[in-house]
Amino acid sequence: MGNKASAIDMPDVVLEPRTLVEGPSGPKPKKRLSRRNIMIYGTLIVICLYYLLPLYVMVVTSLKGMPEIRLGNIFAPPVEITFEPWVKAWAQACTGLNCEGLSRGFWNSVRITIPSVLASIVIASVNGYALANWRFKGADLFFTILIFGAFIPYQVMLYPIVILLREIGLYGTLWGLVIVHTIFGMPILTLLFRNYFTSLPEELFKAARVDGARFWGIYFRIMVPMSLPIFVVAMILQVTGIWNDFLFGVVYTKPEFYPMTVQLNNIVNSVQGVKEYNVNMAATLLTGLVPLIIYFVSGKLFVRGIAAGAVKG
Amino acid sequence: MEPSISIRDLVLRFGAITVLNGLNLDVKQGEFVVLLGSSGCGKSTLLNCIAGLLDVSEGQIFINGRNVTWEEPSDRGIGMVFQSYALYPQMTVEGNLSFGLKNARVPKAEVQERVARAAKTLQIEPLLKRKPAALSGGQRQRVAIGRALVRDVDVFLFDEPLSNLDAKLRADLRVEIKQLHQRLRNTMIYVTHDQIEAMTLADRIAIMKGGEVLQFDTPNEIYNRPASRYVAEFIGSPTMNFLEGTVDLSEAPRFAGSQATFDLDGYSFADRPAGGPAAFGIRPEHIVTGPEAAAKPIRFDTRVDLVEPLGSDTLAWVHAGDQSFWVRMDGQSAVRSGDSLPIGFDPQRANIFDMQTEARL
Numbered sequence: 001m002g003n004k005a006s007a008i009d010m011p012d013v014v015l016e017p018r019t020l021v022e023g024p025s026g027p028k029p030k031k032r033l034s035r036r037n038i039m040i041y042g043t044l045i046v047i048c049l050y051y052l053l054p055l056y057v058m059v060v061t062s063l064k065g066m067p068e069i070r071l072g073n074i075f076a077p078p079v080e081i082t083f084e085p086w087v088k089a090w091a092q093a094c095t096g097l098n099c100e101g102l103s104r105g106f107w108n109s110v111r112i113t114i115p116s117v118l119a120s121i122v123i124a125s126v127n128g129y130a131l132a133n134w135r136f137k138g139a140d141l142f143f144t145i146l147i148f149g150a151f152i153p154y155q156v157m158l159y160p161i162v163i164l165l166r167e168i169g170l171y172g173t174l175w176g177l178v179i180v181h182t183i184f185g186m187p188i189l190t191l192l193f194r195n196y197f198t199s200l201p202e203e204l205f206k207a208a209r210v211d212g213a214r215f216w217g218i219y220f221r222i223m224v225p226m227s228l229p230i231f232v233v234a235m236i237l238q239v240t241g242i243w244n245d246f247l248f249g250v251v252y253t254k255p256e257f258y259p260m261t262v263q264l265n266n267i268v269n270s271v272q273g274v275k276e277y278n279v280n281m282a283a284t285l286l287t288g289l290v291p292l293i294i295y296f297v298s299g300k301l302f303v304r305g306i307a308a309g310a311v312k313g
Numbered sequence: 314m315e316p317s318i319s320i321r322d323l324v325l326r327f328g329a330i331t332v333l334n335g336l337n338l339d340v341k342q343g344e345f346v347v348l349l350g351s352s353g354c355g356k357s358t359l360l361n362c363i364a365g366l367l368d369v370s371e372g373q374i375f376i377n378g379r380n381v382t383w384e385e386p387s388d389r390g391i392g393m394v395f396q397s398y399a400l401y402p403q404m405t406v407e408g409n410l411s412f413g414l415k416n417a418r419v420p421k422a423e424v425q426e427r428v429a430r431a432a433k434t435l436q437i438e439p440l441l442k443r444k445p446a447a448l449s450g451g452q453r454q455r456v457a458i459g460r461a462l463v464r465d466v467d468v469f470l471f472d473e474p475l476s477n478l479d480a481k482l483r484a485d486l487r488v489e490i491k492q493l494h495q496r497l498r499n500t501m502i503y504v505t506h507d508q509i510e511a512m513t514l515a516d517r518i519a520i521m522k523g524g525e526v527l528q529f530d531t532p533n534e535i536y537n538r539p540a541s542r543y544v545a546e547f548i549g550s551p552t553m554n555f556l557e558g559t560v561d562l563s564e565a566p567r568f569a570g571s572q573a574t575f576d577l578d579g580y581s582f583a584d585r586p587a588g589g590p591a592a593f594g595i596r597p598e599h600i601v602t603g604p605e606a607a608a609k610p611i612r613f614d615t616r617v618d619l620v621e622p623l624g625s626d627t628l629a630w631v632h633a634g635d636q637s638f639w640v641r642m643d644g645q646s647a648v649r650s651g652d653s654l655p656i657g658f659d660p661q662r663a664n665i666f667d668m669q670t671e672a673r674l
Contacts, residue, residue: 204399206399211387226403
């Protein structure tokens with residue numbers, strides 16, 4: 001045996017490696033101005049302009065004085081830049097009888113948003129953690145009901161909640177509104193946290209149990225430190241959601257506790273006197289500033305958290 | 314001495330699915346037991362039950378004579394090592410090692426001493442200040458073992474600890490785990506689907522299938538006298554060869570197959586064998602070839618279909634009529650496909666299984 005021909009006869013095949021070696025080599029050349037790129041960037045630029053134009057108009061209008069606005073050239077940059085409308089919007093603009101400007105609404109919104117965001121995130125994260133890791137009896141049913149809550153239209157619940165708040169004596173107070181915001185944030189936030197905690201390796205949770213950590217120990221020392229992105233996502237969702245809320249603010253509070261959005265509406269829609277477009281624009285920008293800053297500061301984390309929570313479910 | 318771990322009639326159901334089905338197991342003090350089976354056999358589930366990470370539906374678990382069926386994992390005197398290492402990513406190696414001790418409110422000085430001792434044992438002292446992300450797979454698994462080590466537990470549980478490592482590292486760590494066991498003499502339960510890990514590490518192997526233990530015996534016994542055809546096929550690579558036929562016990566025991574009929578002189582039967590349709594199994598490494606085959610009581614003239622040279626051995630897939638065999642030969646064997654090859658073997662090395670019950674005769 002040894003070098004004898006193999007039992008299976010192979011036909012003589014000669015591979016030709018030359019065909020692979022010849023021809024163009026080096027990195028693939030890139031074309032900057034391809035038709036594809038022109039289409040993509042062209043479309044993007046047009047869309048950007050479409051969205052930025054109103055913002056531009058608002059900014060320039062808010063920096064003009066009323067005589068300049070009356071000329072009617074809304075796209076023109078201000079000839080004489082004035083910050084008077086911003087000051088007025090913040091401190092002097094009138095809503096009916098009251099002329100304190102937006103500042104009171106701002107502080108009301110702060111006093112509503114901070115406790116609502118904190119409470120809803122704390123409760124929802126513990127909910128999500130329990131649902132993801134401590135599968136109690138009826139956990140699935142509980143979760144289904146909670147998610148179902150997200151689909152019930154607000155209109156159905158508006159008035160019953162008015163009655164509920166009245167009965168517990170919180171109707172028309174800041175705390176009543178805080179409770180409403182906390183409860184309404186529950187379904188989506190619990191879902192967010194549950195999905196995120198489910199995506200964390202289960203063996204970590206098991207290892208912590210073997211290491212003697214209990215419910216709160218695992219939550220605070222294992223889960224929370226690993227979940228910063230999802231906490232940021234939840235915070236952004238809640239801050240923008242609650243800051244921008246108008247309906248609950250107007251329904252469940254009294255004028256002295258109106259949040260900034262309601263105050264803004266009352267300033268803009270005030271029918272007394274001359275319409276001060278520059279003040280209205282400045283007021284609107286002021287109101288939108290908080291969500292805008294939140295987005296800019298934490299945008300990167302937001303995207304990461306959304307991706308982590310959304311893909312692994 | 315009372316058993317280290319004793320499992321009594323353990324049943325575990327997930328809804329309508331029964332994962333563990335009335336399982337019994339006794340593990341001696343200081344024994345290294347491997348739970349071996351294909352995926353879905355319930356071996357990891359059993360380990361999780363012993364650890365207390367799953368609530369059992371019925372039955373009891375005793376560790377060192379204490380009924381721990383409803384105790385918390387941390388109160389059972391167990392340490393566990395996971396397949397994915399399960400190191401806490403936000404803590405340093407030191408933090409990982411001391412986490413369990415801090416939860417148990419061990420004094421600070423003792424925590425430091427125990428962490429230092431475990432780190433020395435596992436040679437991970439230079440890594441103590443690092444985060445898990447900065448460790449290699451092998452280092453991570455060492456830290457995971459260390460986490461069980463510092464807690465001074467009676468029982469170590471390993472859940473496929475080497476499955477995520479590459480082949481070379483796996484072999485190294487396998488040796489380390491065995492050395493660790495020889496030094497510590499703790500009871501260890503080790504789940505794997507790798508039969509080489511099972512054979513090399515175990516004092517006893519529990520072969521599992523469908524939530525039951527099919528055979529619980531020494532590696533040697535499981536290899537040489539598998540209790541059932543499933544076990545025989547599960548252990549050994551390539552798998553055992555089978556000849557189907559009938560066992561006749563009316564006179565001298567004989568096996569009548571489609572290709573050959575032969576006496577079963579020297580075959581050690583089980584206690585009370587019954588004749589009838591049976592499968593005669595012979596391992597590839599118990600078949601001799603060439604001139605030596607002539608001296609064996611059972612012989613076949615075969616033709617080689619396929620040769621797989623492995624260096625240390627050569628495997629050949631051969632056939633005689635419609636009967637095929639895997640044969641393991643010397644690594645330097647010059648057999649080629651198409652050659653004719655006489656093979657032979659002894660009935661003493663065989664295992665015969667009932668066709669119906671699949672139990673060994």
